[in-house]
Amino acid sequence: MEQDRPVGVLLREWRLRRGLSQLELSVQSGISTRHVSFVETGRTVPSPAMLERFAEHLSIPLRERNRLLVAAGHAPSYRHRPLDDPDLDTALTAVRRVLDGHEPYPALAVDRRWNLLFANAAFEIFLDGVHADLLRPPINMMRLGLHPKGFASRLRNLNQVRGYLLPRLARQAAQTGDFELASLHEELIAYATESAPAAPDPAEVALPIQIRHRGASLCFFNTITTFGAAFDVTLDEIAIEAYFPADAVTADHLHALARDTDYAPAPSMSCNGARSR
Template identity: 50%
Template sequence: MNTPRPHPTKPGQPGARDPFGVHLRHWRTHRRLSQLDLAQEAEVSTRHLSYVETGRAAPSREMVLRLAERLDVPLRERNALLVAAGFAPMYRQRSLDDPAMASARRAVDLVLKGHEPFPALAVDRHWNLVAYNALVPLLMEGASAELVTPPVNVLRLSLRPDGLASRIANLAQWRAHLLERLQQQIAATGDRVLVELHDELAAYPVPHVGHDTPPAGGELSGVVVPFQLVTPNGVLSFISTTTIFGTPVDITLQELAVESFFPADAQTAAALPALVAQAKAQAGAAG
């Protein structure tokens, strides 16, 4: 069993009623910056920053946004900073089904559809499945009904023993990779839900995978971590990339990620077109 490295200290995010200085101190310490470091980054005096943090001075809206930018605070939490300082929130959060988000939804659907015959899916900030293309349901077959009933959490689906875990040929390698990605996301966002998800995933038993497929070597060794899934068509091996919106001003878009999988070997590339045709036929029959 691979033992993941401990994730960063569990963040105790301030509550909605906490003053601005508490929020500021949380993010400054979370980013491991001294008051002097942050003052230099934000081009303000250390004394003024100290007064703002202790509540002796009230920040302007411009100052709140400048500090949030220097601290790389996610848009969702920038709203919390603004409210704590007495200002209206700046960033909206709308469902992808909102008419105002139609262009973004089309862009996501184009990416997913255009990636066929390879699998691709979109997830929110907590790794809940938002959208996917034709091949994804076929790869999820065999998982328990609970795990594929919306909202579907793709990390839970991947690593729970009654999910895909028993079918992942390089489970220990893939598990360590997912937990490491989650640790990085926690460090960036300070999201308590992700901390709880990490602890849940790390506590899952690692089932014995009775397949002889070793961790990928050759050209992939030391470059990427493959996802190797055992299917009736043999072991399908993928490498993945993550796509995010470049300049989002909406919370939903900032937190949306598209995971695109590419065949890592010739056998997988050859098998995928037939699998997509099978998936579409199944979807047509069900509809």
């Protein structure tokens, strides 16, 4: 079974994903090449401290660090709690405050596979005309953006967005070894309507996201924020994506929507499709 694979095999896979030789990992981690070789071949069982040093220099996610520890016969070091665990209330309240504080501009939080966890009210502008099947939890933001029945039909620069997101998703799948991300990448490639996605423009400071909404042509750029010092697997895998208006027209449109009493966006969205404030 996958979870029964030896720690040395797992470590070697992570080293190869990062494109490092045993010598390079040895130099970076300060652990001798001989020890690296002995761990990978199963001749040495690494201590938790040694595995942590390897993990730091290989940028291994917390979830996979736990897996390495268990494979070596040690207890996992990092807690992994469900989102509804009371101990996460403080952190998740902070996430919601960040999202709500970004209004009237859209903001959302996703997990490691781009599944929507939370979103603020302004996020509703992306949902106009989206097919109901794509809004059944878990809502995947990559799929929502690039699926023909998602908001891809309203993207004025769809090929440019595809040219940025697809390579990014491919790199993420390769770097993490996540089969579901690889499958998602293959699915999204199949939705292509152009012969090839447009390469990102190196002159752009950030990828513009150009979308139509209620007769207006809007333009956004976005940022992604993660917890800087998370020691919990769940928190480590949460990313906050915030959209900013790239021009005055977009800013004015969003502020007008927020003031419009006839436009009543739903309260902020939670991961199970319920609404929450």
